Amino acid sequence: MNTQAAIPPRWRAPRWTVWATWAVFLAIFVQGVVAIKLTPERLLRGIGNLGDFLARAFPPDTGGLDAVAWAMLETLNIAIVGVSVGVVLSVPFALLAARNTTPHMLVRSTVRLVIATLRTIPDLIWALIFVVAVGLGPLAGVLAIVLDTIGFAARFFAERIEEVQPGPSEALASTGAGRLSVVMGAILPETFASMTATSLYSVEKAIRSAVTLGLVGAGGIGVELAASMRLFQYDRAFMIILVILVVVIAFEQVSASIRRRVI
Known part of the structure; x- marks a missing residue:
């Protein structure tokens, strides 16, 4: 007797x-490969250039560490403010996009399309748009991260809301509670742990994004890094990279610790 399960029809193909x-x-x-001109000669030349960069980057220049620290703080501000606003706005988006909480399927489809659009457009493009709209500086970075967070978090929030068991909601509704009371009393408490974990992932993602957004003038430490690279101050650029690395790893460790306690 053949104990192997048959391959489902959808997996069979001519x-x-x-x-x-x-x-x-x-x-x-x-x-x-042809379009990017990937050749052994170019790779060897790149390795040589990388070696030159590293030779000029050591030892890191710690002379302007105070200015770099303030720029890193601005990057953290951009990330945390942007994610906080984005997560708060993601909740109503998720409730409208979830099958069991949306007021109408047309509303659900429309909101899911909006969320998909926000998620599809890279945060760097949002930053370029907001730099044009509000000018250079951290505000453009915050707005870019807000939209990027909605696209990221609202999707996962909606999926988690749809996974909620209907029992508590039905029990609360049977007592005469309205839709808002059911959402606040049964659905959101059930999804709180998952939403917290997703929000922490959003902050981790936003810190890395905020560094990149600074390269296009959206504030933060990315501005310092771009200036150092343009001026060929590789020792200062390497010091900035080390600061970014330490901060990102530290926050990831704190985030992982919080998730272990919440979930």
Whole structure:
């Protein structure tokens, strides 16, 4: 008796489609290698340039550490303010996008489309748009992270809300509680731990994003890093990279500790 489970029909495909898929993938891969001019000579030259960068970066320049610290603090401010506002706004988006809390399926489809759009557009593009809208500085970075967080967090919030067991909600509704009371009394408490974990992931993601956003003028330590690289001050740039590395790792450790206690 064959104990192996049969492959579901959706996983079966004619052999020619498998070969055709691999052929298309291989063609795109080869075209990509040619398009980016990936050659051994270029790689060897790149290794030499990297060695030159490292040689000029050591030892790191700690002379302007106070200015870098303030820029890093501004980056943390951008990330935390942006995520805080984004997470708060993500909750109503998620409630409208979840199947069991939306007032109408048309509303659900529309909101899910908005969330998908916010998630699809990279935060760097949002930053460029807001730099044009509100000018250079941290406000552009905050607004970019707000929209990026809504696209990221609202999706996971909505999925978690849809996974809530209907029992507590139905019991509360049977006592005459309104829709808002059911949401506040049964659904949100059930999803609190998951939402907290997602929010912490959002902060981790936003700190890394805030560094990148500074490269396009959205404030923070990215501005300092871009200026150092443009002026070929590699020792100062390397010191900035080390500061970013320490802060990101430290926050990830704190975030992981909080998640272990909450979940």
